[in-house]
Amino acid sequence: MSAPTVQLRGAAKHYRGTAALAGIDLDLYQGVVGLLGPNGAGKTTLLRMLATVLGADQGSVRILGRDPALGAQRTDIRRWLGYLPQELGYPRGFSAYGFLDYMAVLKEWDDPAQRRTEVRRVLEQVDLGDRATKRIRALSGGQRRRVGLAQALLGTPELLVLDEPTNGLDPEQRVSLRHVLAEVGRAATVVVATHQTEDVAALCERVVVLDGGAVRFDGMVRDLVATADGRVWLTDAVDPRAKTSWRTGTGRYRNLGAAAPAGTEVAEPSLEDAYLLLRASVEGSEVAA
């Protein structure tokens, strides 16, 4: 196996005594990795650490074989990094092209002709070629999100860190984004934090579940889904034996629990089912503790 793009050992980050990341170990390799977890799980903290804008309090962090705590090595990492934060503000007065041009300069695309070509390339990649000269504030939320994604794609990054990239995108745009990320993931490491389990299921080979600042699951998507085998069943009414249940569009109830009761109709589990069962078990163990 090749060396990991990202290697965390006991990496921790605290805010006023509260652990946002509680000493995690994680190796990330080439490919698309989904990062799931509830709000406050530490996903954004982890992504900011990978984006080199936040340092760890404890433990070691290696990104692209470099130590982001050291100035020159941090700069080196940033040359091969693309980052889309959860919330991205834009400077006033910039067009989509102008903002990407500005970001390209910050990413050391100093030659005007090469920069122009690169900016055009990423604009086309996110389907904004015809909106290039529009002021960003005149764009829709989804288009602004795609401008943010385009800046992350500048320069063919080795590590692409995306926090909620599908926020505000319509279904066609989400499919288009998956296509782009799948292509990038062939040659780079793409980390996608999201609440959309269907995006992870459709895009990622590997998934990491964070909760309470700790890694609760790290493995292949199919392995997480497999943890829900035989634990999802359908009924015509709410089943009190279920840990979680909800009424589906067909009018029947989808139930998740320790095991499907005998005589019930067992359903094919989804990633969302597996994630919810994992979350329920984490909460259960916390209550028990």
Next chain:
Amino acid sequence: MTALALPAVHDVPAGTSVRPLALIEARRFARHPLFLIGAVMCAIFSYGHQGPEELDYHVIPSFFIGVLGLVVAARLTASTERSAAVVDSAPKSETVRTAAMCLACLVPTVTGLAIVLMHRATIAANPLPEHLYGTFGSLDRLVITVLVPVIACAGGPLLGVATARWLRFPGAPLLVVLTVMMWGNFSGYVPGTSSMDSSSLFARVLHMASPYTAFATGDGNGEHISRVITSFTGSPVWYAVWTLALCGLAATAALWHGARGETRRTVGRAFVALVAVALVALVLAVAMGNQTNFRTTEAGTRAVALGLLSGG
């Protein structure tokens, strides 16, 4: 464990990395509506204008380009920080971004120079009575009417960059503008007030220790040429060096924010050196030039108060 093989990092030729960013920032500065309004107003008030006193002309570019430029530079610098989350993860550092913004301040500087030269051309075509220049010789006149206002056109925007870097609360640029204007108005005309005239060393230091100061005043009101010009104390040449040092201090203060390692130490050393230059220039500005106020009319010049340093 084997180290990850990274692609070879493309070399960034020294000296070229700030330039493209500075060009972008310069374009943004040049297109900013407040700067354009200020430049147009400055040109209108400068064209053929001769007073109230020619030696007080520098207030026009200092305000319309220097003070408004402070607000423009602060807003432009702060606006890119809206994208701080991604900007901070780019290889070009905050120091490079600040340096680019400082270089973009050449836009108001060059604009100010062009308008000042246009003004001088109109004056040259229609010369003023000699007494309007008070006690100041040709070098001092050049400094007061050309160099001082152009430095103000650079200094205001540079202070704006420093303001955006260090004061990150709403209204910070406006607060700095008010402070600078009050400081300049209070100390600039101190030698002309009856309560603190040029016989007071304190008044003379205060007169020079300001980002904007007046070198003369007259009895004209804009409708007629002054008959009496009161020339204030101090050396215009050393005052220009003082304000130039203030420009450098604003730029280094801005650069110091976010600088790390050797860059921070270098900027810190430059700041200390500029403080020394500023203090020396301030002392010389007070100690040289006129040592008392003078009143000049078409009939001649006479001293109106004795200064402490004149020994008189």
